Amino acid sequence: MATSSRGAGTFVSQKTQQQFKRFGVYTTAVLVSIFVMIPVYIMLLLAFQPPEVVFSGGQVNLIPRTLSFQNFNELLTTTKTIRYMTNSIIVTGSSTVLSTSIAVAAGYGLTRFDFRGKSLTARAVLFSYMFSPIVLAIPLYVLFYTAGLLNSYFALTLSLTAISTPFAIWLMWQYFQTIPISLEESAWVRGASRWRTVRDVVLPVARPGYISAAIFSFAVAWNDFTMARVVMSSDNMYTITVGASLFLDRVSVGWSETMAVSFLMCIPPFLIALFLQNYLLQGFSVGGLE
Numbered sequence: 008m009a010t011s012s013r014g015a016g017t018f019v020s021q022k023t024q025q026q027f028k029r030f031g032v033y034t035t036a037v038l039v040s041i042f043v044m045i046p047v048y049i050m051l052l053l054a055f056q057p058p059e060v061v062f063s064g065g066q067v068n069l070i071p072r073t074l075s076f077q078n079f080n081e082l083l084t085t086t087k088t089i090r091y092m093t094n095s096i097i098v099t100g101s102s103t104v105l106s107t108s109i110a111v112a113a114g115y116g117l118t119r120f121d122f123r124g125k126s127l128t129a130r131a132v133l134f135s136y137m138f139s140p141i142v143l144a145i146p147l148y149v150l151f152y153t154a155g156l157l158n159s160y161f162a163l164t165l166s167l168t169a170i171s172t173p174f175a176i177w178l179m180w181q182y183f184q185t186i187p188i189s190l191e192e193s194a195w196v197r198g199a200s201r202w203r204t205v206r207d208v209v210l211p212v213a214r215p216g217y218i219s220a221a222i223f224s225f226a227v228a229w230n231d232f233t234m235a236r237v238v239m240s241s242d243n244m245y246t247i248t249v250g251a252s253l254f255l256d257r258v259s260v261g262w263s264e265t266m267a268v269s270f271l272m273c274i275p276p277f278l279i280a281l282f283l284q285n286y287l288l289q290g291f292s293v294g295g296l297e
Contacts (some may be wrong), residue, residue, distance in 0.1 A: 015209025048291060050273075053266035054078055078267035088268055090243060091250030097160055098235075098246060099228040106224040111217050115205065119188070123144050128179050136173035143169060144237045151238060158240045166234040171227040175220040180217030183209075220285040230274060239268040247272055 052069065057077045082088040117129050147166050148157070156162040186209060194204040210217070235246040245253070251268045 017073045042138070045153070050206065050266045050269055053263045054270045055267075058261055058263040079234050080272075081264050082267055082271075084258060086254065086264075086268075087242065087245075088247070088271070089249060091245055091247040094160075095229060095246040095248070098163050098167065099225060102171065102228040103221050103224045105164065106168045106172045106175050107217055107221040108222075110179045110220045111213075113176045114181075114216075115209065117176075117180045118183035118186075119191075129177065132173045133177040134173075136170075136177070140170050140233045141233070144233055147234070147238050153229065157238060158244055159238075160244075163238045163246075166238055167228040167231055169236070170231075171224040178220050178223070179213075179216055182213055182219075182268040186212050215286045218283060222283060222286075224266060225279065226276065229272075239270035249293055272292075 049069075052071060055074050055078070056071060057073075060072055060075075060238075113132075116209050144156070145165070147162075147169070151162045151166075185234060190208050190212065191204045194208050195201075200205070230248065231246070232248045232252070235249045239245055239249070242253075247268070251265065253274065253297045254265050254268060
């Protein structure tokens with residue numbers, strides 16, 4: 008009986024500990040969510056209400072009274088928001104495709120081919136990612152100035168690719184190691200070339216990996232400010248991050264319009280995270296980065 012009572016007490020104690028842990032996790036999640044959502048709420052509040060309504064009475068009204076698209080209309084008619092967004096889409100798309108392609112090719116080569124210093128090369132690639140973009144800004148500026156490439160999509164695309172590619176290569180190198188070589192060997196036995204094997208066998212299996220690398224490259228390029236400010240010198244060539252920072256210098260554009268353009272900037276990352284989150288989680292967890 009004593010043993011049975013002791014076992015029951017231990018079970019109750021473990022169950023109580025699990026409940027406390029669950030309560031702690033849920034409480035932390037709620038607090039973090041509230042902390043994260045407050046700035047988002049303020050942004051939406053300012054973006055979808057006229058400035059005279061938001062700041063009436065000498066303070067910010069945190070309870071929305073009316074919804075209006077006046078701020079967005081102001082952006083589209085008096086600023087170069089559309090031009091800035093177009094520049095960001097062009098540069099981000101080009102950089103994402105280029106960085107992901109290089110990462111897939113380099114990651115596959117590091118995994119499937121043996122050469123001296125392979126492990127050192129992979130770690131050197133990851134080490135290069137630790138440098139801040141501002142460290143690379145001046146050398147890249149000098150190179151592009153010498154080559155006459157400043158203020159061009161090509162120069163900014165290369166700059167952003169140089170920032171995102173090292174980590175993307177590391178990610179693909181880790182992910183390709185989880186794909187059994189036997190899958191390729193079975194295709195080779197059937198007469199498939201290496202290129203066809205990579206295209207028809209390896210890449211479909213590695214889809215979570217290179218989609219994760221693409222999402223990472225997209226985030227780096229879309230959120231970039233430093234390189235766009237250094238490489239681009241013309242107002243018509245600025246990306247949305249640089250263009251939005253200039254809005255506060257305009258007399259006709261205030262905080263409400265700035266929050267409106269911030270909301271527009273959040274839409275593409277939000278949609279990508281919403282529809283591709285499963286690939287992102289699989290890519291980082293299977294790639295050995297959990």
